[in-house]
Amino acid sequence: MTTTTTTPTRTGRAAAATADYLDQRTSVGGAVKEFARKVFPDHWSFLLGEVALYSFVTLLISGAFLTMFFVPSMAETEYTGPFATQEGLHMTEAYASTLRLSFEVRGGLLMRQIHHWAALIFMASIVVHMMRVFFTGAFRKPRELNWVVGFTLLILGLAAGFTGYSLPDDVLSGNGLRITDGVVRSIPIVGSYLSYMIFGGEFPGTDLIPRLYTIHILLVPALILALIGLHLLFVVLHKHTQFPGSGRTDKNVVGYPLFPVYVAKAGGFFFVVFGVLALMGATMSINPVWNYGPYDPSPVSAGAQPDWYMLFLEGSLRLMPGGAEVVIAGYTLSLNVLIPAVVVPGLLFSLLALYPFVEAAVSGDKREHHVLDRPRNVPFRTAFGVAVLTAFFVLVLAGSNDLIATHFRMSLNDITGVLRIAFFVAPVAAFWMTKRICLSLQRKDRELVLHGHESARIVRFASGEYIEVHKPLDEHERWLRVQHEAIRPLEIEPAEDARGVRRKGYRSDALKQRVSRWFYEDRVEPVTPAELVAAHSHGEHDALEAVPVEQAPQLTGGGRHLVEPTDPDAGDRRA
Amino acid sequence: MKALAARRQDRRAPLVLLLLALLLTGAVYAVVAPPSADASAPAATGDDVETGRQIFQANCSTCHGPNAEGTEWAPSLVGVGAAAVDFQVGTGRMPMQNSGPQVLAKDVQFTDEQITQLAAYVASLGAGPAIPTEEQVDPAGGDPANGLSLFRTNCAMCHNAVGAGGALSEGKFAPALLETSPEHIYEAMLTGPQSMPVFNEATLTSQEKQDIIAYIEAQKEPSPGGLELGSLGPVSEGVWAWVVGIGLLIAFSVWIGAKSS
Numbered sequence: 054m055t056t057t058t059t060t061p062t063r064t065g066r067a068a069a070a071t072a073d074y075l076d077q078r079t080s081v082g083g084a085v086k087e088f089a090r091k092v093f094p095d096h097w098s099f100l101l102g103e104v105a106l107y108s109f110v111t112l113l114i115s116g117a118f119l120t121m122f123f124v125p126s127m128a129e130t131e132y133t134g135p136f137a138t139q140e141g142l143h144m145t146e147a148y149a150s151t152l153r154l155s156f157e158v159r160g161g162l163l164m165r166q167i168h169h170w171a172a173l174i175f176m177a178s179i180v181v182h183m184m185r186v187f188f189t190g191a192f193r194k195p196r197e198l199n200w201v202v203g204f205t206l207l208i209l210g211l212a213a214g215f216t217g218y219s220l221p222d223d224v225l226s227g228n229g230l231r232i233t234d235g236v237v238r239s240i241p242i243v244g245s246y247l248s249y250m251i252f253g254g255e256f257p258g259t260d261l262i263p264r265l266y267t268i269h270i271l272l273v274p275a276l277i278l279a280l281i282g283l284h285l286l287f288v289v290l291h292k293h294t295q296f297p298g299s300g301r302t303d304k305n306v307v308g309y310p311l312f313p314v315y316v317a318k319a320g321g322f323f324f325v326v327f328g329v330l331a332l333m334g335a336t337m338s339i340n341p342v343w344n345y346g347p348y349d350p351s352p353v354s355a356g357a358q359p360d361w362y363m364l365f366l367e368g369s370l371r372l373m374p375g376g377a378e379v380v381i382a383g384y385t386l387s388l389n390v391l392i393p394a395v396v397v398p399g400l401l402f403s404l405l406a407l408y409p410f411v412e413a414a415v416s417g418d419k420r421e422h423h424v425l426d427r428p429r430n431v432p433f434r435t436a437f438g439v440a441v442l443t444a445f446f447v448l449v450l451a452g453s454n455d456l457i458a459t460h461f462r463m464s465l466n467d468i469t470g471v472l473r474i475a476f477f478v479a480p481v482a483a484f485w486m487t488k489r490i491c492l493s494l495q496r497k498d499r500e501l502v503l504h505g506h507e508s509a510r511i512v513r514f515a516s517g518e519y520i521e522v523h524k525p526l527d528e529h530e531r532w533l534r535v536q537h538e539a540i541r542p543l544e545i546e547p548a549e550d551a552r553g554v555r556r557k558g559y560r561s562d563a564l565k566q567r568v569s570r571w572f573y574e575d576r577v578e579p580v581t582p583a584e585l586v587a588a589h590s591h592g593e594h595d596a597l598e599a600v601p602v603e604q605a606p607q608l609t610g611g612g613r614h615l616v617e618p619t620d621p622d623a624g625d626r627r628a
Numbered sequence: 629m630k631a632l633a634a635r636r637q638d639r640r641a642p643l644v645l646l647l648l649a650l651l652l653t654g655a656v657y658a659v660v661a662p663p664s665a666d667a668s669a670p671a672a673t674g675d676d677v678e679t680g681r682q683i684f685q686a687n688c689s690t691c692h693g694p695n696a697e698g699t700e701w702a703p704s705l706v707g708v709g710a711a712a713v714d715f716q717v718g719t720g721r722m723p724m725q726n727s728g729p730q731v732l733a734k735d736v737q738f739t740d741e742q743i744t745q746l747a748a749y750v751a752s753l754g755a756g757p758a759i760p761t762e763e764q765v766d767p768a769g770g771d772p773a774n775g776l777s778l779f780r781t782n783c784a785m786c787h788n789a790v791g792a793g794g795a796l797s798e799g800k801f802a803p804a805l806l807e808t809s810p811e812h813i814y815e816a817m818l819t820g821p822q823s824m825p826v827f828n829e830a831t832l833t834s835q836e837k838q839d840i841i842a843y844i845e846a847q848k849e850p851s852p853g854g855l856e857l858g859s860l861g862p863v864s865e866g867v868w869a870w871v872v873g874i875g876l877l878i879a880f881s882v883w884i885g886a887k888s889s
Contacts, residue, residue, distance in 0.1 A: 095885060096885055097878075097881040097882040097883075097884070097885030097886070098881070098885070099885065100881040100884060100885055101878075101881065104877050104881070137772050137773065137846060138772040138773050138775070138776045138843060138846050139773055139776070140772075140773040141773055142773055142776070142777065155852070156852065162852060162853060166853055166854070170869065170873065173865065173866065173869035173873065174869055174873045174874065174877070177869055177870055177873065177874045178874065178877065181874060181878075224780065224789070225789075225861065225862075318884050321884070322880070322881075322884055325877075325880045325884075326877060326880075329873060329876050329877055329880070330873075333868075333869075333872065333873055335854065336854045336855055337853070337854050337855045337857060337868060337872075338851045338852075338853030338854045338855060338856050338857060339853065339865050340862070340865070341851060341852075341853055341856075341859075343852075344789045344790045344847075344859065345780070345789050346776050346777070346780055346789075349780075351781060352780040352781050352784055352785065353784075353785055354780060354784035354785060354788055354789040354794075355784065355785055355786055355787060355788045355789075355793075355794025355795065355802065356788045356789070356792070356794055356860050356861045356863070357861065358861055358862045358863050359862060360862045360865070360866065361862065361863070361865070361866025361867075361869065361870070364862070364863065364866065452863075453863045454795075455794060455795035456795070456860060456863050456864075458795035458799070458801065459793055459794060459795045459801050462799070463799065464729070464797075464798050464799035465795045465796070465797055465798070465799070466797055466798055467799075
């Protein structure tokens with residue numbers, strides 16, 4: 054530091070001059086100062102969103118390369134090239150150029166495979182990131198809107214993935230488009246018009262690939278970029294959340310400044326993500342379009358499935374019994390497609406998008422939260438999240454039912470039958486189990502706080518009684534387990550005021566209260582300081598080798614009964 | 629001993645145990661697993677109808693009847709031809725070991741010579757498709773590009789786009805073709821074993837059958853893209869993306885996010 058200011062080197066002088074030049078013209082210095090000092094808390098799960106961001110950057114880089122060689126046209130051509138099984142086949146320019154960029158362009162196949170793996174990882178990391186945000190309650194005020202932005206990014210990611218998957222015009226992507234066509238047509242009244250609008254006439258038409266191309270390389274990426282900007286802006290505005298721990302409150306952020314620790318970590322992490330994606334692209338084959346051949350509406354091969362993030366939709370369609378078609382006055386209402394492909398995903402995604410607002414309404418909590426929840430401390434939310442994930446997972450399994458059948462030697466029909474029931478039963482069972490596990494973990498926390506760790510030291514008293522000596526928790530351990538509050542069900546004003554006049558808005562309040570009871574009725578209160586004092590009042594006796602017989606019953610080392618607060622002046626620290 | 633006991637408490641212990649268990653399972657499997665059947669084409673020999681009849685009566689007549697006329701459990705073999713015998717016995721499907729949704733391929737139970745004798749006997753019962761010549765099943769004589777077109781319209785809906793196999797109803801399945809010899813593929817098309825339809829000369833000419841064989845043979849070449857991940861399509865790609873991709877990235881996140889102080 055001092056050496057650079059007293060005797061600046063040549064490069065130092067040059068850097069300073071450049072910085073000064075820029076600062077005088079853009080006033081960027083203030084922003085750099087501000088950002089460099091921004092503090093970020095340290096936790097590995099805070100990097101999951103970065104994985105998504107960096108795989109998106111990788112998608113942009115590899116995608117830009119692919120656009121140089123891909124021809125988004127449905128004009129027909131005949132293939133002549135190095136790949137023997139395609140020689141002389143009729144195909145569209147789109148498919149032919151995909152083959153060309155795979156086999157004739159240097160590095161083309163590597164770029165294509167990096168692009169596709171990056172797409173799968175982009176979606177997967179969005180989902181994992183979203184799970185982290187959900188289960189830790191990071192969507193609570195003031196971050197509800199950022200949750201919606203993130204949710205929109207998830208939907209845009211699906212759109213980007215789907216349009217990209219459809220571009221090469223091989224049989225598999227064509228099968229996917231045919232299903233899309235069917236789903237669009239199942240929408241009552243406007244369905245067939247919509248299908249004609251999308252495909253520019255009867256499926257498959259000749260307009261679709263150029264349209265998908267524009268959406269895939271221009272519209273969706275631009276929207277994603279803009280929303281990523283907004284998403285990050287919100288992170289800067291709200292500051293980052295932090296896990297609970299000693300010294301961390303809703304009014305501070307404990308961590309390291311952005312510069313230099315996080316600049317190095319985050320910058321390095323980009324290369325790690327890119328490296329993993331490049332490794333996957335270099336060693337593992339993905340979407341080998343030449344296996345499926347150019348699109349032709351007639352063939353559908355066994356094992357025809359969409360990429361993993363669309364698999365739940367395929368599973369939903371596979372689970373739905375086929376007979377649910379209603380004919381009303383000569384018009385067919387295809388409930389067998391409409392319910393699994395539109396209603397079910399619509400419901401699941403709406404639940405996901407609206408959850409923060411529902412929780413805010415039924416908890417009546419209007420405070421800002423910057424300290425995250427431990428998932429066990431909010432049993433309903435954790436259980437609800439696991440239930441929704443279970444429903445999605447059952448649908449994913451249903452979408453892979455043929456592969457499960459062949460690989461585990463099971464009957465396809467039985468798998469489908471079992472999963473039809475599981476779709477309704479498994480989320481409920483998962484909800485119940487998760488909630489019970491959360492409550493048990495909270496009781497375990499209480500137990501630990503009140504009585505300490507088991508020390509494996511057994512002491513026998515003269516009276517013959519055995520106790521195990523417990524080691525009390527240190528302050529940091531204890532704080533982690535008592536800092537939260539157990540949200541209680543909403544309390545509302547009575548239906549009629551003092552004069553017996555019916556109160557406006559009582560019915561909606563009552564509904565909120567009913568839901569609130571369902572959310573928060575079962576709860577375990579964290580240990581209060583009074584309870585702690587009561588539990589520890591006999592603690593010093595643990596050090597004794599032997600105690601008078603009459604005191605022995607108080608030495609409940611195992612601590613199976615909870616002690617009521619005895620000191621009325623101790624007060625409730627959480628109040 | 630005390631050090632060992634202390635190590636047992638280490639939080640990495642389950643991971644190490646899991647790795648050891650996986651290694652052990654793999655090693656045991658490698659030792660115990662039966663060697664894959666060698667389904668090489670039998671050499672054509674002279675007419676051994678009589679020996680074939682004796683082998684048939686000793687091994688097959690319980691189900692197919694003493695003169696292969698069929699019983700209530702098994703079909704008549706009159707007119708199925710030598711090709712059906714060569715396929716069923718040559719892939720180990722016959723003699724059948726136990727009943728189930730589908731007769732499974734297993735270790736071949738007879739020598740090539742015995743199979744030829746059995747085939748000669750069954751062929752003598754009535755006219756049926758003969759065992760194809762080596763020239764007919766030679767992949768070099770087929771056009772793989774035409775094979776692709778034929779394969780995906782006639783075979784891929786059950787056997788998967790590259791012949792990696794697929795599911796049928798009620799526990800039945802279309803087997804993977806990547807290990808099957810060209811001769812057996814040809815015979816299967818000719819005779820339509822189990823759930824498979826018959827592709828006779830009117831449906832697929834012998835040249836077209838050869839094209840299909842050439843296409844399947846081309847799939848045995850290593851994929852230009854790297855590891856094939858079972859050639860099962862997007863589901864296996866998704867599993868690998870989650871296990872390898874997200875697994876590695878989370879491992880790196882934990883490493884980078886670990887407290888630096």
